[in-house]
Amino acid sequence: MTDQPVPASGVPLIDCDATVRRLWDYLDEELDTKRAEEVAQHLRDCAACREHFAFADHFLAALHQHWPPSSAPVSLRERVVARLTAEGVMAPMR
Amino acid sequence: MFEARALACLPDIERFARSLTRNAMAAEDLVQDTYLLAFRGRDTFATDGNMRRWLFSICHHAWLRTVQREQRVVLTDDGDEAELETLAAVMGHVTAQRSGLDRFVGSIDVGPAIAAAIDRLSPPMRVVVVLVDVQGLGYDEAASVLNVPVGTVRSRLFRARRVLQERLFEFARDAGFTASGPVAERHPRASES
Numbered sequence: 001m002t003d004q005p006v007p008a009s010g011v012p013l014i015d016c017d018a019t020v021r022r023l024w025d026y027l028d029e030e031l032d033t034k035r036a037e038e039v040a041q042h043l044r045d046c047a048a049c050r051e052h053f054a055f056a057d058h059f060l061a062a063l064h065q066h067w068p069p070s071s072a073p074v075s076l077r078e079r080v081v082a083r084l085t086a087e088g089v090m091a092p093m094r
Numbered sequence: 095m096f097e098a099r100a101l102a103c104l105p106d107i108e109r110f111a112r113s114l115t116r117n118a119m120a121a122e123d124l125v126q127d128t129y130l131l132a133f134r135g136r137d138t139f140a141t142d143g144n145m146r147r148w149l150f151s152i153c154h155h156a157w158l159r160t161v162q163r164e165q166r167v168v169l170t171d172d173g174d175e176a177e178l179e180t181l182a183a184v185m186g187h188v189t190a191q192r193s194g195l196d197r198f199v200g201s202i203d204v205g206p207a208i209a210a211a212i213d214r215l216s217p218p219m220r221v222v223v224v225l226v227d228v229q230g231l232g233y234d235e236a237a238s239v240l241n242v243p244v245g246t247v248r249s250r251l252f253r254a255r256r257v258l259q260e261r262l263f264e265f266a267r268d269a270g271f272t273a274s275g276p277v278a279e280r281h282p283r284a285s286e287s
Contacts, residue, residue, distance in 0.1 A: 020180065024251070062199055062200070066209065067208070067212070072105045077101060090097060
């Protein structure tokens with residue numbers, strides 16, 4: 001493994017390939033501080049990668065926003081409670 | 095109080111169960127089974143533990159027992175292809191940029207396409223998307239719920255996202271979605287293919 005160039009900021013530079021490989025880990029905040037800062041540094045300097053990350057971020061937001069919400073009706077809660085009570089694992093609600 | 099904490103999670107558990115079963119009646123059965131197992135095993139729950147994650151885990155195990163008994167799902171060995179899936183997702187974005195299809199993801203019409211794309215995911219992929227992208231669990235938390243290595247979560251998640259993106263682009267293309275405006279500067283490396 002070769003040493004990466006270190007700019008004045010002290011954060012080693014990583015190339016586009018290494019950056020996009022970390023795309024999901026970065027957006028999910030799963031990278032350690034050092035690796036996340038390497039990505040952030042690259043994104044500050046690279047408009048093309050910034051565009052990929054922005055798109056991926058919009059995609060995740062759309063996924064979260066449009067996922068069907070829970071449709072659990074009140075009656076489901078009542079049926080769950082009734083069964084738990086009938087099975088003797090929950091005291092009857094007063 | 096155990097009962098109150100557990101029942102407060104019911105909407106999330108119902109949504110998780112529905113993502114597993116894709117059937118309202120089966121989802122309700124699974125929710126019922128989950129709560130019955132949880133209340134029977136309440137002594138195994140640490141009072142300072144994460145109730146929602148604990149119930150997700152019980153729900154997933156209950157579902158697995160059912161489908162494996164009925165032999166409806168085969169869980170394959172995922173391998174470690176997470177980075178390749180990430181690169182493939184970026185390449186897909188580059189292709190979509192060229193035709194303007196990528197703008198569809200930010201449009202107001204994307205909801206039905208997302209629902210349809212999610213519905214076609216295999217259960218192992220759909221589950222991990224629900225846990226991480228919808229419920230907001232970390233990779234390690236999702237791995238704990240599913241009782242699989244973190245690497246498996248990453249592989250399934252990244253593959254699912256790549257597949258979902260591809261299906262959204264397909265949907266946009268089939269629907270005749272076009273977007274006008276300047277084409278953004280291309281990624282030099284990714285544009286070489």
